[in-house]
Amino acid sequence: MNRPLILVIDDDIQIRRLLEITLRASGYEVEMAATGREGISIAASIKPDLVLLDLGLPDKSGQEVLREIREWFANPILVLSVLTGEEEIVDALDNGANDYLTKPYRTGELLARVRSLLKRAQPVGNLPSITSGNLNIDLVAKVVKNNGEVLKLTATEYALLVLFARNEGRVLTHQYLLKEIWGPGFLNQSQYLRVYVAQLRKKIEKDPNRPEIIVTESRVGYRFTEGR
Amino acid sequence: MSELNVHKISTGRQCLYSGLAVIVVALFCGAISRYVGYHVIAFVLLLAVSVVAMFFDIIPILVAALMSALVWDFFFIPPYFTFTVNSTEDTIFLLIYFVVAITGSILTYKIRRAEMRARAREEREYTFRLYNTLLNSLSHELRTPIATIMAATDNLVHQPEQLTEEGRSELLAEISKATYRLNHHVENLLNMSRLESGFLKPRNDWCDINELIYFTVGRIEENYPNRKIEVEVPADLPLANTDRGLLEQVIFNLLINAVIYTPGNSLIKVSASCNEDIVTLNIDDSGGGFPEAEIEKVFDKFYRLKNANPGGTGLGLSIVKGFVEALGGTVLLVNRKSGGASFTITLPVEVSYLKNISNE
Missing domain, CATH: 1.10.287 (Helix Hairpins)
Incomplete structure (x- = not known):
């Protein structure tokens, strides 16, 4: 089987070297680019399976690189940022990044994100059902089972859960969720989202206070995972 | 003490007040002039000028000195209601009065200024000492x-x-x-x-406090898996419109302090409650508490307890205070009667009871 090809775009040589060693050790092919321009042209020629993009680049802002690459590149992009400002992360996600990590991050976390992004990159197709961890969503019959047990969900809870499950591993921003579920008129009504996420957790999480399926990304959004 | 406040008053207004002071004293002098000689009046007027000199800027002081000399000459030195002075003695007296009023008040003013400078220098030295402490601990x-x-x-x-x-x-x-x-x-x-x-502006959004507390506790437990942190949050706690990021940092700093500075097996507890539009958070530990004498100071930047173990920068609690105040709230520290410290954060916030929507 082919080893997945990852393109790392980062201006810092230490980080590049570290990522190269780490990723190669985990069985990936790795290409490097030190600037945004170089990154875009390498991405165009090698068509990587995944791009690791640092947002603080010397020649172009990471957001610009993201927008330009996204015009023709469909594979996952994982954004690395040293800034703690959530605006930048939300912008990056809105500009087409699939996920983000803030530096400093744990290597284990990085590899987990890469794995999950690559796994989902394989087309889901028009599957009639989604299975994740103990959850099974029958999209035809609109029935959700947790450990085989049928869950009673309201229409909104169901829509929210399906949206999450279709984007497993991906961070969905508050704004995106509000727009998709409630419509563009509800972008300022984040209290609905808070309440529905809390309700959904009560129904699907083992311990709703320590959620493992719908995980909070502080001030950015939520991420749906397989759970443990 | 009142000096600082006085300096906020404009010079024009200060001149007006010092003029008024002279007029009031002059009226009083008019009332007693029947019983005392006009030389005594001069001393009473001088007293008024000295009092003005103790509080006001240099220009209002000079205004008072000049005005009092003129008032004394015009109303009290015979012949009355003229600026003319007949006797040589009175001329000398008037001149001396003028010189004493001016030099006395200028001296008072100068001493005051020197005092203020010394105080400013002391403050600078204190900041410098703090800075040194910071450098050392950092x-x-x-x-x-x-x-x-x-x-x-x-x-x-x-x-x-x-x-x-x-x-x-x-x-x-x-x-x-x-x-x-x-x-x-x-x-x-x-x-x-x-x-x-100074650019810290809270970005408010609806925040599930219950979720925030568990989330932050989870962050701590990830790195200190052996510490048990108890959470007590009522089920009907409303959503609060606040800056989640800042509040998270506040709770995190208080919890990490408790984790680091109390014995490994002692209890740490986070609780929250809401009364109308006031959300209260409590972070209690059962460690040794804080020395009563130092409780006031622990939120100061770079302050470290006198007997603190090496470790820590003295920044954590001042960030707590700064962030809580940026959120419009207050933070209070007391020692619990049963031992240990108790931090109470009081946040006035907009709340929303939009919970458990089931009318779909």
């Missing part, structure tokens, strides 16, 4: 983990063959711990500079 706090990392990596790089498998993994664990510590300090320093920049 260089200790930053260098220790760096030294650990350097020593451990040197060991791993230069004499790998002499290390046992166990030794190697111990060194790696030390490096990992040191980087975590370093990261925590850098985070605090960045937060402090956010506060100091």
Whole structure:
């Protein structure tokens, strides 16, 4: 089987070297680019399976690189940022990044994100059902089972859960969720989202206070995972 | 004490007040002039000028001095209601009055200014001392983990063959711990500079406090899996419109303090409650508490307890206070009767009881 090809775009040589060693050790092919321009042209020629993009680049802002690459590149992009400002992360996600990590991050976390992004990159197709961890969503019959047990969900809870499950591993921003579920008129009504996420957790999480399926990304959004 | 306030009054207004003071005293003098000679009146007027000199700026002081000399001449030195002075003695007296009023009040003013300067210098020295304390604790706090990392990596790089498998993994664990510590300090320093920049503007959004507390507790437990933190939040706690990021940092700093500075098996408890539009958070520990004499100071920047163990930068609690105030709230520290410290954060917020929507 082919080893997945990852393109790392980062201006810092230490980080590049570290990522190269780490990723190669985990069985990936790795290409490097030190600037945004170089990154875009390498991405165009090698068509990587995944791009690791640092947002603080010397020649172009990471957001610009993201927008330009996204015009023709469909594979996952994982954004690395040293800034703690959530605006930048939300912008990056809105500009087409699939996920983000803030530096400093744990290597284990990085590899987990890469794995999950690559796994989902394989087309889901028009599957009639989604299975994740103990959850099974029958999209035809609109029935959700947790450990085989049928869950009673309201229409909104169901829509929210399906949206999450279709984007497993991906961070969905508050704004995106509000727009998709409630419509563009509800972008300022984040209290609905808070309440529905809390309700959904009560129904699907083992311990709703320590959620493992719908995980909070502080001030950015939520991420749906397989759970443990 | 009142000096600082007086300086906020404009010079024009100060002149008006000092003029009024002279007029009031002059009226009083008019009332007693029947019983005392006009030389005594001069001393009473001089007293008024001296009082003005104790509080006002230089121009209003000079106004009072000049006005009182003119008032004395015009109303009290015979012939009355003219500026003419008949006797040589009175002329000399008037001149001396004028000189004494001016020099006396200028001297008073100068002494006051010198005092203020000395006070400012003291404040500067205090800041400087604090700065030194910061440098000391920071260089200790930053260098220790760096030294650990350097020593451990040197060991791993230069004499790998002499290390046992166990030794190697111990060194790696030390490096990992040191980087975590370093990261925590850098985070605090960045937060402090956010506060100091004055650009810290809360970005409010609806926040599920219950979720926030468990989330933050989870962050701590990830790094201190052996510490048990109890959470007590009522089921009907409303959503609060506040800055989740700032509040998270506040809770995190208080919890990490409790985790670091209290015995490993002692209880830490976070609780929250809401009364109308006031959300109250409590972080209680059952450690040794704080020395009563120092409770007032622990939120000061760079302040460290007198008997504190090395470690810590004195930034954590001042960030707590700064962030809580940026959120419009207050933070209070008391020692619990049963032992341990209790932090209470009071936040006036907009709340929403939009919970448990089931009318679909």
